[in-house]
Amino acid sequence: LAKTTQPISMDSYEGQEVNITCSHNNIATNDYITWYQQFPSQGPRFIIQGYKTKVTNEVASLFIPADRKSSTLSLPRVSLSDTAVYYCLVQGLGTDKLIFGTGTRLQVFP
Amino acid sequence: NAGVMQNPRHLVRRRGQEARLRCSPMKGHSHVYWYRQLPEEGLKFMVYLQKENIIDESGMPKERFSAEFPKEGPSILRIQQVVRGDSAAYFCASSPDRIHASNTEAFFGQGTRLTVV
16 A cells, blocks of 8 residues: 655644645555545545646645655645644555545634 | 434433434434544444344454444444443444445534543
8 A cells, every 4th residue: 555644743824724734655556546524523535636647626736756656735725714634644445445644733823 | 415413412421321322324324434533543444234134343342342224223333331441533424325436425423422431
Protein backbone atom coordinates (compact mmCIF):
# COMPACT_ATOMS: atom_id res chain seq x y z
CA LEU A 1 0.00 0.00 0.00
CA ALA A 2 1.31 3.44 -0.89
CA LYS A 3 2.11 5.37 2.28
CA THR A 4 1.37 9.07 2.37
CA THR A 5 3.18 11.81 4.22
CA GLN A 6 1.74 15.27 4.81
CA PRO A 7 2.38 18.11 7.26
CA ILE A 8 0.77 17.67 10.65
CA SER A 9 -0.61 21.18 10.79
CA MET A 10 -0.86 24.45 8.89
CA ASP A 11 -2.11 27.90 9.81
CA SER A 12 -3.62 30.43 7.45
CA TYR A 13 -5.70 33.59 7.43
CA GLU A 14 -9.01 34.21 5.81
CA GLY A 15 -8.76 35.05 2.13
CA GLN A 16 -5.41 33.36 1.59
CA GLU A 17 -4.73 30.44 -0.70
CA VAL A 18 -3.66 27.29 1.10
CA ASN A 19 -1.59 24.55 -0.49
CA ILE A 20 -1.18 21.24 1.28
CA THR A 21 1.37 18.89 -0.22
CA CYS A 22 1.30 15.14 0.22
CA SER A 23 4.12 12.73 -0.62
CA HIS A 24 3.36 9.24 -1.91
CA ASN A 25 6.63 7.92 -3.28
CA ASN A 26 5.42 4.34 -3.68
CA ILE A 27 2.29 5.10 -5.63
CA ALA A 28 1.37 2.36 -8.10
CA THR A 29 0.42 2.81 -11.72
CA ASN A 30 -3.27 2.17 -11.11
CA ASP A 31 -3.59 4.22 -7.92
CA TYR A 32 -5.71 7.35 -7.64
CA ILE A 33 -5.03 10.22 -5.25
CA THR A 34 -7.96 11.27 -3.12
CA TRP A 35 -8.42 13.98 -0.54
CA TYR A 36 -10.95 13.98 2.27
CA GLN A 37 -11.92 16.75 4.67
CA GLN A 38 -13.06 16.19 8.23
CA PHE A 39 -14.69 18.81 10.41
CA PRO A 40 -14.74 18.35 14.19
CA SER A 41 -17.31 15.81 15.33
CA GLN A 42 -18.19 14.81 11.77
CA GLY A 43 -17.28 12.05 9.38
CA PRO A 44 -14.80 12.68 6.56
CA ARG A 45 -16.10 14.13 3.35
CA PHE A 46 -14.71 13.56 -0.14
CA ILE A 47 -13.17 16.68 -1.63
CA ILE A 48 -11.38 15.77 -4.83
CA GLN A 49 -9.72 12.92 -6.66
CA GLY A 50 -7.21 12.81 -9.47
CA TYR A 51 -4.82 10.59 -11.37
CA LYS A 52 -2.44 13.03 -13.03
CA THR A 53 -2.01 16.69 -14.01
CA LYS A 54 -4.65 19.00 -12.60
CA VAL A 55 -8.20 18.52 -11.42
CA THR A 56 -10.47 21.33 -10.33
CA ASN A 57 -13.93 21.37 -8.81
CA GLU A 58 -16.02 23.93 -6.97
CA VAL A 59 -14.16 23.31 -3.73
CA ALA A 60 -10.50 22.82 -4.57
CA SER A 61 -7.82 22.06 -7.10
CA LEU A 62 -5.50 19.10 -7.12
CA PHE A 63 -2.10 19.31 -8.76
CA ILE A 64 -0.24 16.12 -9.56
CA PRO A 65 3.20 16.24 -11.21
CA ALA A 66 4.20 13.86 -13.95
CA ASP A 67 6.00 11.43 -11.63
CA ARG A 68 2.91 11.29 -9.36
CA LYS A 69 5.10 10.94 -6.27
CA SER A 70 3.39 13.89 -4.66
CA SER A 71 0.24 15.91 -4.95
CA THR A 72 -0.89 19.33 -3.78
CA LEU A 73 -4.35 20.24 -2.62
CA SER A 74 -5.06 23.90 -3.23
CA LEU A 75 -7.84 25.74 -1.41
CA PRO A 76 -8.45 29.18 -2.88
CA ARG A 77 -9.30 32.05 -0.54
CA VAL A 78 -9.97 30.04 2.60
CA SER A 79 -12.55 31.07 5.15
CA LEU A 80 -12.95 30.21 8.82
CA SER A 81 -15.23 27.34 7.83
CA ASP A 82 -12.32 25.63 6.05
CA THR A 83 -10.76 24.87 9.43
CA ALA A 84 -10.61 21.09 9.37
CA VAL A 85 -8.33 18.10 9.01
CA TYR A 86 -7.39 17.23 5.44
CA TYR A 87 -6.43 13.67 4.57
CA CYS A 88 -4.49 12.58 1.52
CA LEU A 89 -5.14 8.98 0.47
CA VAL A 90 -4.01 6.73 -2.30
CA GLN A 91 -6.49 4.15 -3.52
CA GLY A 92 -6.22 1.65 -6.29
CA LEU A 93 -6.22 -1.95 -7.32
CA GLY A 94 -4.16 -2.97 -4.32
CA THR A 95 -6.62 -1.70 -1.75
CA ASP A 96 -10.12 -2.60 -0.69
CA LYS A 97 -10.32 0.07 1.95
CA LEU A 98 -9.34 3.67 2.53
CA ILE A 99 -6.23 4.04 4.65
CA PHE A 100 -6.12 7.31 6.51
CA GLY A 101 -2.92 8.85 7.79
CA THR A 102 -2.76 11.48 10.47
CA GLY A 103 -3.87 14.21 8.08
CA THR A 104 -3.09 17.93 8.07
CA ARG A 105 -4.89 20.05 10.61
CA LEU A 106 -5.62 23.38 8.94
CA GLN A 107 -6.46 26.29 11.22
CA VAL A 108 -7.82 29.42 9.55
CA PHE A 109 -7.63 32.64 11.54
CA PRO A 110 -9.69 35.80 10.98
CA ASN B 1 -31.24 10.05 -1.22
CA ALA B 2 -30.39 10.19 2.48
CA GLY B 3 -26.76 9.93 3.44
CA VAL B 4 -25.18 7.25 5.57
CA MET B 5 -27.15 7.07 8.79
CA GLN B 6 -25.57 6.03 12.02
CA ASN B 7 -27.29 5.60 15.33
CA PRO B 8 -27.13 6.32 18.05
CA ARG B 9 -25.02 9.48 17.74
CA HIS B 10 -23.94 9.17 21.33
CA LEU B 11 -23.79 6.02 23.43
CA VAL B 12 -22.77 5.67 27.03
CA ARG B 13 -22.03 2.24 28.42
CA ARG B 14 -20.66 0.99 31.71
CA ARG B 15 -17.64 -1.26 31.71
CA GLY B 16 -18.67 -4.81 30.93
CA GLN B 17 -21.82 -3.90 29.01
CA GLU B 18 -22.40 -4.45 25.31
CA ALA B 19 -22.44 -1.68 22.72
CA ARG B 20 -24.34 -2.00 19.45
CA LEU B 21 -23.66 0.56 16.75
CA ARG B 22 -25.87 0.70 13.68
CA CYS B 23 -25.13 1.93 10.19
CA SER B 24 -27.58 2.24 7.33
CA PRO B 25 -25.66 2.75 4.08
CA MET B 26 -26.80 5.01 1.31
CA LYS B 27 -29.44 3.55 -0.97
CA GLY B 28 -27.92 1.26 -3.51
CA HIS B 29 -24.64 0.86 -1.65
CA SER B 30 -23.67 -2.68 -0.79
CA HIS B 31 -20.17 -2.00 0.57
CA VAL B 32 -19.76 -0.89 4.19
CA TYR B 33 -16.65 0.06 6.12
CA TRP B 34 -16.20 0.71 9.84
CA TYR B 35 -13.54 2.99 11.26
CA ARG B 36 -12.54 3.99 14.77
CA GLN B 37 -11.15 7.36 15.69
CA LEU B 38 -9.58 8.22 19.00
CA PRO B 39 -9.46 11.90 20.03
CA GLU B 40 -6.93 13.91 18.04
CA GLU B 41 -6.02 10.89 15.90
CA GLY B 42 -6.74 9.73 12.38
CA LEU B 43 -9.28 7.13 11.40
CA LYS B 44 -8.26 3.50 11.80
CA PHE B 45 -9.82 0.92 9.52
CA MET B 46 -11.63 -1.86 11.32
CA VAL B 47 -13.69 -3.96 8.93
CA TYR B 48 -15.05 -4.04 5.40
CA LEU B 49 -18.29 -5.84 4.64
CA GLN B 50 -20.27 -6.53 1.55
CA LYS B 51 -23.85 -7.72 1.93
CA GLU B 52 -23.79 -10.75 4.25
CA ASN B 53 -20.03 -11.17 3.88
CA ILE B 54 -17.02 -9.95 5.80
CA ILE B 55 -14.40 -9.11 3.21
CA ASP B 56 -11.62 -7.73 5.38
CA GLU B 57 -11.55 -7.61 9.17
CA SER B 58 -7.83 -7.06 9.52
CA GLY B 59 -8.30 -3.94 11.62
CA MET B 60 -10.74 -5.35 14.09
CA PRO B 61 -9.61 -6.64 17.49
CA LYS B 62 -9.86 -10.42 17.65
CA GLU B 63 -11.83 -10.42 20.86
CA ARG B 64 -15.06 -8.70 21.87
CA PHE B 65 -15.61 -7.03 18.49
CA SER B 66 -17.82 -8.33 15.72
CA ALA B 67 -19.56 -6.90 12.68
CA GLU B 68 -22.33 -7.98 10.40
CA PHE B 69 -24.17 -6.65 7.37
CA PRO B 70 -27.29 -8.76 6.90
CA LYS B 71 -29.28 -9.08 3.72
CA GLU B 72 -31.96 -6.90 5.25
CA GLY B 73 -31.31 -4.12 7.69
CA PRO B 74 -28.37 -2.05 8.80
CA SER B 75 -24.81 -3.06 9.42
CA ILE B 76 -24.07 -3.65 13.10
CA LEU B 77 -20.79 -3.21 14.92
CA ARG B 78 -20.99 -5.01 18.23
CA ILE B 79 -18.61 -4.57 21.12
CA GLN B 80 -19.01 -6.97 24.00
CA GLN B 81 -17.82 -6.33 27.55
CA VAL B 82 -16.72 -2.80 26.78
CA VAL B 83 -13.68 -1.31 28.48
CA ARG B 84 -12.62 2.32 28.90
CA GLY B 85 -10.21 1.98 25.99
CA ASP B 86 -13.13 1.37 23.65
CA SER B 87 -14.24 4.98 24.09
CA ALA B 88 -13.92 6.55 20.68
CA ALA B 89 -15.86 7.79 17.68
CA TYR B 90 -16.91 5.00 15.35
CA PHE B 91 -17.58 5.95 11.76
CA CYS B 92 -19.29 3.97 9.09
CA ALA B 93 -18.83 4.56 5.37
CA SER B 94 -20.54 3.09 2.35
CA SER B 95 -19.76 2.95 -1.33
CA PRO B 96 -21.55 1.69 -4.44
CA ASP B 97 -18.57 -0.29 -5.59
CA ARG B 98 -15.28 -1.58 -4.30
CA ILE B 99 -13.01 1.25 -3.25
CA HIS B 100 -10.25 0.16 -5.55
CA ALA B 101 -12.41 0.87 -8.56
CA SER B 102 -11.48 4.16 -10.10
CA ASN B 103 -13.39 7.22 -9.02
CA THR B 104 -15.17 5.38 -6.26
CA GLU B 105 -16.08 7.70 -3.44
CA ALA B 106 -16.87 6.58 0.08
CA PHE B 107 -19.61 8.38 1.97
CA PHE B 108 -19.25 8.64 5.72
CA GLY B 109 -21.87 8.90 8.41
CA GLN B 110 -21.79 11.33 11.31
CA GLY B 111 -20.38 8.72 13.62
CA THR B 112 -21.32 7.22 16.97
CA ARG B 113 -19.46 8.53 19.96
CA LEU B 114 -19.06 5.75 22.48
CA THR B 115 -18.19 6.64 26.03
CA VAL B 116 -17.42 3.88 28.48
CA VAL B 117 -17.75 4.87 32.12
